[in-house]
Amino acid sequence: MPSAFxxxxxxxxxxxxxFAVLPSFYQNHLLLFNFVIFLILAQGVNIIYGFxxxxxxxxxxxxxxxxxxxxxxxxxYQAPAPLAVLAGGVIGVALGLLLTPLLRLSGAYFxxxxxxxxxxxxxxxANPALENITRGPYGVSLTGTFNPTLAxxxxxxxxxxxxxxxxxxxxxxxGLALQAVREDAVSASMAGVDVVWMRVIAWLASALxxxxxxxxxxxxxxxxxxxxxxxxxxxxxxxxxALFGGVATITGPIVGVIILYGIYNxxxxxxxxxxxxxxxxxxxxxxxFLPAGLVSLATRRGWHVP
Amino acid sequence: xxxxxxxxxxVTKLAKRFGGFYALDGLSFHVASGEILGLVGPNGSGKTTxxxxxxxxxxxxGGEVVLDGVSIGGVASHKLVHRGINRTFQVPKPFMSLTxxxxxxxxxxxxxxAVAPPDMADLLDEYRLAEVADRPAADLNxxxxxxxxxxxxxxxxxxxxxxxxxxxxxxxxxxxWIAERIKALAQTGIAIIVVEHLMGFIEHITDRVIVMNAxxxxxxxxxxxxxxxxxxIEVFLGGEHAA
Amino acid sequence: xxxxxxxxxxxxxxxxxxxxxxxxLVFGVMRIVNLAHGDILMLGAFVAFGVVxxxxxxxxxxxxxxxxxxxxxxxxxxxxxxxxxxxxxxPEMLSIILFFGLSQVIEAVTTIFFGTSERSxxxxxxxxVFSTIRIKLFGGKPGASGPIQIFGQGFPAAWVIAxxxxxxxxxxxxxxxxxxxxxxxxxxVMSRRDEALATGIDVDRISxxxxxxxxxxxxxxxxxxxxxxxxxxxxFGADATVTSFAIVVLGSLGNPLGTALGGVVYGVCYxxxxxxxxxxxxxxxxxxxxxxLLLRPSGLLGRRVRVA
Numbered sequence: 067m068p069s070a071f072x073x074x075x076x077x078x079x080x081x082x083x084x085f086a087v088l089p090s091f092y093q094n095h096l097l098l099f100n101f102v103i104f105l106i107l108a109q110g111v112n113i114i115y116g117f118x119x120x121x122x123x124x125x126x127x128x129x130x131x132x133x134x135x136x137x138x139x140x141x142x143y144q145a146p147a148p149l150a151v152l153a154g155g156v157i158g159v160a161l162g163l164l165l166t167p168l169l170r171l172s173g174a175y176f177x178x179x180x181x182x183x184x185x186x187x188x189x190x191x192a193n194p195a196l197e198n199i200t201r202g203p204y205g206v207s208l209t210g211t212f213n214p215t216l217a218x219x220x221x222x223x224x225x226x227x228x229x230x231x232x233x234x235x236x237x238x239x240x241g242l243a244l245q246a247v248r249e250d251a252v253s254a255s256m257a258g259v260d261v262v263w264m265r266v267i268a269w270l271a272s273a274l275x276x277x278x279x280x281x282x283x284x285x286x287x288x289x290x291x292x293x294x295x296x297x298x299x300x301x302x303x304x305x306x307x308a309l310f311g312g313v314a315t316i317t318g319p320i321v322g323v324i325i326l327y328g329i330y331n332x333x334x335x336x337x338x339x340x341x342x343x344x345x346x347x348x349x350x351x352x353x354x355f356l357p358a359g360l361v362s363l364a365t366r367r368g369w370h371v372p
Numbered sequence: 373x374x375x376x377x378x379x380x381x382x383v384t385k386l387a388k389r390f391g392g393f394y395a396l397d398g399l400s401f402h403v404a405s406g407e408i409l410g411l412v413g414p415n416g417s418g419k420t421t422x423x424x425x426x427x428x429x430x431x432x433x434g435g436e437v438v439l440d441g442v443s444i445g446g447v448a449s450h451k452l453v454h455r456g457i458n459r460t461f462q463v464p465k466p467f468m469s470l471t472x473x474x475x476x477x478x479x480x481x482x483x484x485x486a487v488a489p490p491d492m493a494d495l496l497d498e499y500r501l502a503e504v505a506d507r508p509a510a511d512l513n514x515x516x517x518x519x520x521x522x523x524x525x526x527x528x529x530x531x532x533x534x535x536x537x538x539x540x541x542x543x544x545x546x547x548x549w550i551a552e553r554i555k556a557l558a559q560t561g562i563a564i565i566v567v568e569h570l571m572g573f574i575e576h577i578t579d580r581v582i583v584m585n586a587x588x589x590x591x592x593x594x595x596x597x598x599x600x601x602x603x604x605i606e607v608f609l610g611g612e613h614a615a
Numbered sequence: 616x617x618x619x620x621x622x623x624x625x626x627x628x629x630x631x632x633x634x635x636x637x638x639x640l641v642f643g644v645m646r647i648v649n650l651a652h653g654d655i656l657m658l659g660a661f662v663a664f665g666v667v668x669x670x671x672x673x674x675x676x677x678x679x680x681x682x683x684x685x686x687x688x689x690x691x692x693x694x695x696x697x698x699x700x701x702x703x704x705x706p707e708m709l710s711i712i713l714f715f716g717l718s719q720v721i722e723a724v725t726t727i728f729f730g731t732s733e734r735s736x737x738x739x740x741x742x743x744v745f746s747t748i749r750i751k752l753f754g755g756k757p758g759a760s761g762p763i764q765i766f767g768q769g770f771p772a773a774w775v776i777a778x779x780x781x782x783x784x785x786x787x788x789x790x791x792x793x794x795x796x797x798x799x800x801x802x803x804v805m806s807r808r809d810e811a812l813a814t815g816i817d818v819d820r821i822s823x824x825x826x827x828x829x830x831x832x833x834x835x836x837x838x839x840x841x842x843x844x845x846x847x848x849x850x851f852g853a854d855a856t857v858t859s860f861a862i863v864v865l866g867s868l869g870n871p872l873g874t875a876l877g878g879v880v881y882g883v884c885y886x887x888x889x890x891x892x893x894x895x896x897x898x899x900x901x902x903x904x905x906x907x908l909l910l911r912p913s914g915l916l917g918r919r920v921r922v923a
Contacts, residue, residue: 168908171908171909174707175864178864178904182860182861182900182902185857185901186898190898245469246478249466253467255449255453256427256449256453256459257478257524258453258454259478261450305712306712340723342720342723343719343723345716346716346718349715349719350696350720354700354713358704
C-alpha cells in the first residue's frame, strides 16, 4: 500500500469522520468549528513554514482577506455562500501573488514584512474611506447567508483539501524538493530544482488554504469587524500550534491544535490576562525546551512520524 | 581522454566585479569532453568565483561563457543543471534534515538527466554511502558530506563537472581513491574542472592546468612546466597561503 | 502648515530614532528579533507613571532610573534566554516566537497589576525640574512652561524635551560604539559574528551588554511615550514594536546609527501624512516597511543584507 494512501486512510479519514459526527454529540458547535478552522490554519502554516522555512507572521492577512472576499460577494453581488467561499480563496491567492516579492527576503526580514503586510491589509479594509465597499471599521453583517451547519460542513471540506495537500507534500518528490529548498537553496538549485517556482507554489497554496478558511469563517459567524478576522491571534495560534506539534509532518500540527487549543478552552476566556500569561510562558517554554515540536520526542528515538 | 575533440566549454574574457574589486578580470580558457583541467592559483585569485559564474550562481559582468556553442552567461543555475553542468561546493551543504537517500532522490528527480539517470544503489555503493543511506545528512562526517555533494551532482548526469576543493581534508588513502574515481569519470566523457590546493593531487589527475592570479590566467599547460615559470613561482611565493 | 508638519516631523523623528535604536542594536549584535521591544517601551512608560505617582517629581527623573533598571533586566533576560536559543537549529526564526511569548507575558503581568485603562501624565509635569532650577538661580515666577517657539510656530515643550533627550542618547550610543573598547568589539561582532567568535572575542559578554543597553534605551524611549502618544495601555507594546521595525528597517537593520536617519525620515513622513491625508495615516508604517524591504532591503544607509 503506498504511504500516501495509508496516510489518507489512517490519519485524514478518521479525523474528518470524528469532526463530522461530533456535532451530534457535543453541544458547543462554535468550539468544534473553531477547532476545524485552526486545524486548517495550522496545516496552512505547515505548508509554508514546515516545507519551505518561511515564517508567515502575518498569515492572518490571507484569512481576513478571504473573509472580506466572502462578505463583498454576498453583500454586493448576492452570491450564494459556497461561491463566495471560493471567492475568498481566490482573494487569498490574489493577495499571495501581490506579496510574492516578499519571498525575496529571508529569515526575520520575511517574517516582519509579512506581519506588516497583514496589518496594512487590515488598515486598508478598515479604512472609513472604503465604507461603501468594506463597511470600513463598522463591520459587516451577513444574515442572509447565515447557516452554521452548512458552513461547518464547508469547513470540513476545506480541511480535507488542506490535509490532502499536506499528505501529497509528505509523500511526493515535490514535497521532498521543497524541503531541499528549505535546507539549502543553492544546493537545491544545483540538484536541478527551480527554487523560485517551488517557493511561489507553496506560498500560494498556503494563501489559498487561509483564504478559503476565511471564507467559511465569514459564512459561519456572519457578523464580524475587521479587528476580528485580522486578529494577530490567528497567525500566532496557527504558528504555535503547528510548531508545538512539529512541522513538516502531517500529524504534528493536528496534535498541536488538539492539545493546545484544548488547553486554551479549558483555561477559558473569563480572565484573559491570566490566559495570556500562561500562553506566553507556554510559547517561551516551547521554544526553549522543545523547538522541534512534540514529534521530535519520537524522532529522537528513531521512530518515524508521518 | 580526447584532447583533440572540440571544447564543450569556452570561457572568453570573463569578468566579475564585487563592488570595485575585480574577482575575475578577463579570464579565458576552454575544456573538452573527457579532459581534466586544473584551476590553480593563490587564495583570492578567482578560482571559486570562476566556478560560481560558470555554474550560474553569479551572472558575469563581462565576457562570455559558451556551452556547446550556446552562450549561457546569466542563465539560472537549475537550468544549467538541466543542460549538463554541475558542481560540488568547497563547503558541502547537503539537505541536512533529509536522509542521504532523500538527498540523492531530489537530484535524480529534478536533475532531468539527459541520459537515463544513474541507479541510486550504484551511486551509494560507488561513493561509500550505502551504510549511511538512511541517516540524515547532518550525521555524516565531512568526507562523507563531500561524497554526498558529489553524488548529488552526478545524479543529474553532468557533461561538465566542476569540483571545488573536493580533495581538501581527505586522508591519503581517500585521496588515492577519489583520484581514481575522478579519472574514471573523465573516461566516461565528462569534462572536469578541478580547483585544488594540493599540487601533488593536481599533478596526478590533470591533463592541463590554468594558473590564475588576480582574476586572470598567467599560465596554461602542464603543471610540471608551470612550476618552472618565474612568474608562476613569484605568484605562489608571494601568495600568503600558497600550498 | 507645511513648516509645522516638517518641524514636528523632525522632533518626532528624533524621538522615533530613540524608539528604534535599541531594537536595532539587539538585532545587529545577536541576530535576535526582539518582538518584546515595544513592551519594554510600555514598561518604561510605567516607570514614568510610578515616578510621578509615588514621588510627584518631574518624570525626567524616570529616565536614568528606567535605563539602569532595564539594563539590569536585560542582563538577566539575556542569561536566561539567549544561550539556549543560540543553541537551537534556527535561532533567528525561533527568536521571533520566543520574544513574542515574552511580550505576551509582559503584557499579561502588567494588565494583572495595573488594569487595561489608558494612563497619561499631565504634560506640564515634564521639565518642571528646569523651571525649578531657573527660579532657584534667576528668580522669577513658577508656572507651566508654555509651548516652545520654533520658526514662529508653537510646539509642546514635551516634544522638544523628548527630542533633545533622544539626541543625547543617540550621541552616547555613538560614543559607546566608536570611542570605547567594548563598543569597537561590538561593531566587530555586528559585522562578522562567526569570525569574531573564532578570534576569541568574548561574544557572550558583548551580546549581553548590547542586549542590556538595547532594553535600557527602549525603556528610556518609553518614559516619553505618554507625552508623545497621549496615553499608554499595557497593550501599547505590539504597535510600538511594528513601528520600531519600520524605523529600524528604514535606516538599515544592523546599523544602529542608521536608525537616527530612519527615525527622522519616518517622523517627517508620519507628520506629512497626518497633516494632508490623515485617514490613511495608520497605513503608513506598514506600507513604508514593505516598500523599503522590497526596494532597498538594506535600508537607506545599509550594506547588503541576506536575501533568500
